[in-house]
Amino acid sequence: PRYARILGTGSYLPPKRLSNADLVEQLAKDGIETSDEWIVERTGIRARHFADAGVTASDLALPAAQAALAAAGVDASEIDLIIVATSTPDMIFPSTACLLQAKLGVAGAAAFDVQAVCSGFVYALTVADSMIRTGAASKALVIGAEVFSRILDFKDRTTCVLFGDGAGAVVLGASEVPGILACELHADGSHAGILCVPGTVVGGKVLGDPLLKMDGQAVFKLAVGVLEKVARGVLEKAGRQASDVDWLIPHQANIRIMHSTTKKLKLPLDKLIVTVDQHGNTSAASIPLALDAAVRAGKIKAGETVMLEGVGGGFTWGAVLLDF
Numbered sequence: 157p158r159y160a161r162i163l164g165t166g167s168y169l170p171p172k173r174l175s176n177a178d179l180v181e182q183l184a185k186d187g188i189e190t191s192d193e194w195i196v197e198r199t200g201i202r203a204r205h206f207a208d209a210g211v212t213a214s215d216l217a218l219p220a221a222q223a224a225l226a227a228a229g230v231d232a233s234e235i236d237l238i239i240v241a242t243s244t245p246d247m248i249f250p251s252t253a254c255l256l257q258a259k260l261g262v263a264g265a266a267a268f269d270v271q272a273v274c275s276g277f278v279y280a281l282t283v284a285d286s287m288i289r290t291g292a293a294s295k296a297l298v299i300g301a302e303v304f305s306r307i308l309d310f311k312d313r314t315t316c317v318l319f320g321d322g323a324g325a326v327v328l329g330a331s332e333v334p335g336i337l338a339c340e341l342h343a344d345g346s347h348a349g350i351l352c353v354p355g356t357v358v359g360g361k362v363l364g365d366p367l368l369k370m371d372g373q374a375v376f377k378l379a380v381g382v383l384e385k386v387a388r389g390v391l392e393k394a395g396r397q398a399s400d401v402d403w404l405i406p407h408q409a410n411i412r413i414m415h416s417t418t419k420k421l422k423l424p425l426d427k428l429i430v431t432v433d434q435h436g437n438t439s440a441a442s443i444p445l446a447l448d449a450a451v452r453a454g455k456i457k458a459g460e461t462v463m464l465e466g467v468g469g470g471f472t473w474g475a476v477l478l479d480f
């Protein structure tokens with residue numbers, strides 16, 4: 157049998173870091189009131205990184221991809237598949253993956269974007285796993301890269317305090333040993349309205365609202381239910397128990413949702429990887445950013461079992477279970 161295995165991880169955060177206190181001060185200039193206490197208590201977020209004006213998703217993806225390639229000991233020219241998960245692409249087209257490919261200085265590999273908002277990375281990883289297992293690809297670069305600061309409404313305190321920018325990457329390679337054990341993806345488009353950027357571009361003009369809108373409580377309720385169900389789904393497919401999971405890396409949106417998922421799976425909280433406190437919600441980048449942080453901190457070691465779980469706009473959700 158042919159499996160897909162993670163050969164290396166990498167990530168990148170833009171240098172501008174705003175603590176809650178920095179953001180509170182910035183918002184106060186526009187008469188928007190919030191506080192460190194509110195943000196920490198409701199979300200667990202203490203800081204986020206914002207890209208400077210003009211910096212794009214492919215700019216953030218490039219150093220993340222280079223770090224993953226270096227960790228894997230793979231040259232960019234060996235990659236035959238590039239998938240970028242993003243909801244904040246550089247352009248309407250070409251895809252951010254093609255723009256990244258050019259920045260990597262290579263050509264020829266298949267390259268395309270996947271758009272599943274905060275579930276984007278688990279969607280992209282599932283597609284890459286399928287293509288590697290069928291022989292359609294043998295070495296894949298899978299990246300989550302977002303510049304969410306571009307689509308935030310800084311007059312809406314219920315959303316602008318939650319998100320950040322960044323990128324995370326993995327190199328996947330074909331292997332005789334797993335690797336990725338099981339994947340499961342879902343969507344329910346009837347909930348599109350609870351988390352969306354409803355605007356678009358028509359005839360050279362922005363039509364509708366191009367900024368993020370979220371019904372936080374509706375998202376919260378849906379998220380806790382689907383995350384438990386999909387985690388049990390991949391465990392069953394892989395013939396594993398929740399107690400076999402060494403590390404849980406859920407989408408980093410809100411510490412309360414993450415704790416609730418960990419408890420529902422009866423896992424101790426020290427198996428939960430947390431970066432939401434330092435990164436905020438970086439949408440499709442949050443899972444690979446957290447994965448890379450945990451690998452580089454020496455937490456996740458070769459052979460350990462890792463559960464990745466995404467949930468977000470669409471409504472979309474999914475999970476990937478793997479042996480690292």
Ligand code: ACO
Pocket residue numbers: 189190191194195198199273274275313314315317351371372373375376379409410413437439467468469
């Ligand atoms: N600072 C201070 N007060 C605030 C702020 C703020 N930044 N934002 C809202 N408030 C106030 C509200 O106005 C409200 O005041 P009121 O009671 O006087 O009306 C009060 O705080 C409580 O607001 P709620 O919306 O009830 O707060 P809640 O406890 O639900 O927390 C939150 C809101 C953090 C958004 C939560 O609902 C949540 O995390 N939801 C899930 C979000 C999520 O996971 N999103 C990402 C999905 S990923 C993707 O695809 C992008």
